[in-house]
Amino acid sequence: MSSQRTTILIIGAGPTGLAVAISLVKQGFHDIIIVEATVSRGDASRAITIHAATLEALDSVGCADVLIDQGIKGAAIQASDRNRPLLGAEFAHLAPYTKYPFVLLLPQNDTERILEDYLKELNVEVLRPEKAVGLQLNNHGELDVSFESGKVITAQYVIGADGARSVIRQLAGASFADPDGTPVDEQVVQMVLADVSFSSASTHLPTDKLQGILSDGKAFLISPLPKSSDSNSSPRYRIGFNVPTTSGPPPPNPPTSYIQKYLDEQGPTQLSSDSSVNPEPIYISDTIWSTRFRTHAAIADKFLIRMGTTSAAAGQKRGIVLLVGDAAHIHSPVGGLGMNLGLRDAISLGPVLAAHASSDDTTLPEHDRLLEEHVATRYERALSTIGLTKRFMSMVMILGTTKILRHLFKFIGMVPFVKRYMAWNVSGLGAR
Ligand SMILES: Cc1cc2nc3c(=O)[nH]c(=O)nc-3n(C[C@H](O)[C@H](O)[C@H](O)COP(=O)(O)OP(=O)(O)OC[C@H]3O[C@@H](n4cnc5c(N)ncnc54)[C@H](O)[C@@H]3O)c2cc1C
Structure with missing residues (x-):
């Protein structure tokens, strides 16, 4: 020993x-x-x-x-519904307070x-x-x-x-x-995260912001990731979404087909693979990494x-x-x-x-x-x-389930103070 x-x-x-x-x-x-x-x-x-x-x-x-x-x-963490932006934290507002806006x-x-x-x-x-x-x-x-x-x-x-x-x-x-002691709402307790690449480029894929899409009790996020060291590889994106417990637990390393289904149901319409809702359908071509977890x-x-x-x-x-x-x-x-x-x-x-x-x-x-x-x-x-x-x-x-509130938040989200307040809280600058 x-x-x-x-x-x-x-x-x-x-x-x-x-x-x-x-x-x-x-x-x-x-x-x-x-x-x-x-x-x-x-x-x-x-x-x-x-x-x-x-x-x-x-x-x-x-x-x-x-x-x-x-x-x-x-540049931002942006909350949207399936078709348009609602409110977000825009980090350029932090420029007077930090060298990392x-x-x-x-x-x-x-x-x-x-x-x-x-x-x-x-x-x-x-x-x-x-x-x-x-x-x-x-x-x-x-x-x-x-x-x-x-x-x-x-x-x-x-x-x-x-x-x-x-x-x-x-x-x-x-x-x-x-x-x-507050339990996490059953609707959002199960989550899936994955790093993926897509079949083709799309102007609707985010380049410099993390986008959260909220609709009918469902949340979906998509964010660009840096290119991997292999110069031939396709651009990578982080995807995340909630799986209501009523839909059963997600599989351990969720495969592409599972992630695609949730993207089509909960993601931005312009990134759907369903040609009946998206005139320029695109598909997840590769799942580089995926996981499921429960939040608490x-x-x-x-x-x-x-x-x-x-x-x-x-x-x-x-x-x-x-x-x-x-x-x-x-x-x-x-x-x-x-x-x-x-x-x-x-x-x-x-x-x-x-x-x-x-x-x-x-x-x-x-x-x-x-x-x-x-x-x-x-x-x-x-x-x-x-x-x-x-x-x-x-x-x-609340935003995910209430259409009227979504409209209200869309207007609130245009106020510069709100964008600054959100950015300030998320950035941690108020509590360094
Ligand atoms: C799916 C998922 C997504 C997340 N997304 C985000 C995000 O977007 N942003 C964010 O800020 N945070 C996020 N988090 C949280 C973030 O990953 C953690 O907060 C972070 O990993 C904590 O780092 P840590 O070093 O404290 O613990 P860990 O990263 O868990 O590291 C602990 C280390 O200790 C080692 N270890 C464990 N037991 C022992 C032992 N007995 N002896 C020796 N070594 C041991 C482990 O192998 C591990 O390497 C996410 C977490 C998960 C699970």
Whole structure:
């Protein structure tokens, strides 16, 4: 059985874990180990949106430009009915407040690859495959993390960046539940996402905006994706839609025929394959990646756990578990906020944690206070983001089912203040 020792051990090399590691190293703190359960990075495209506040955070650790180089600068998130625009967040309105007045559209696997390469340039390699299975306080008040391989790593701090099913969260004894207990509406609880290409070009395919189509309790989204590195490949698009529970569960990796059916029923009429409604029908020619999932919201009851002590016994630099990203909070993907929240948790934690871990007896109480404050702020940010996504979901339902309201929102959506307000909220700039 091999054993290793470090000051800070990061469990999980998803976007959040990678960003914590980068942020710590950028603070000059190198005594870290980052481990990942999987052998290699998967092809799950998942999050495609990186908002302005997150780009600012990424810029502070030197990796915004490289991500922007490989993505698409999205001008808007636009809600429409099947034929015309209703209201939207137009990011150009943010120009006076940020140098990133756009939403960056980039698949999550590309984001992770770029962050991991950047971390490598900073001389930190992810240890993989190492799956954490145990967490115990040892006699010295430190944490022993055991792995499926038999390895044990002893650390003063353990960061649980191991996703929604976090083992670290469970082993540290934190609960994970919806903050207000409101269940997700049955109509929108089941979702399908897919990255596809089309049989031919169409001027109705979006080039620089993420479009959400709302009709009769149905939601459908389509967004352009950056071209893949293979120059001969066709343009790719992200598609997403809800599947009412009355229609049964979607198949595990929904095939093209299934996605096409929903596109024809719920998508923009001008992109339908049905020649009876669309004079220039087009078809999905290839499904590059697809997934189904159920959405719900949950938050850990605490993001900071002092193992073996109470918060009154703060003032120690050992036995501390911190939860970040999906391990700490999850919610519906409406608005594309989840990965953004995790990346900002991670990048803002770096300076506070590096200072805490480097403090001496005199400065520790002050750094303890700052760490507690940081965690409380991130908890509030997560709660308000969960609230925002629930409001978005209600709006999707109301707009989707009520024709009169759709007309009303069309007029409200023309007001510049509304466009600015929507962009401000989605971008995260109000709660950096
Ligand atoms: C279908 C889908 C679509 C989404 N779309 C969006 C979007 O458009 N915009 C957005 O902002 N967010 C979106 N999200 C949310 C986003 O994907 C997550 O918020 C993001 O992945 C969280 O990153 P993370 O690093 O916290 O967790 P994860 O990405 O889950 O990473 C956790 C990592 O930890 C590893 N791990 C797990 N257990 C262990 C263990 N025991 N030991 C070692 N390693 C372990 C995992 O293998 C994984 O690599 C979407 C999510 C889903 C599921």
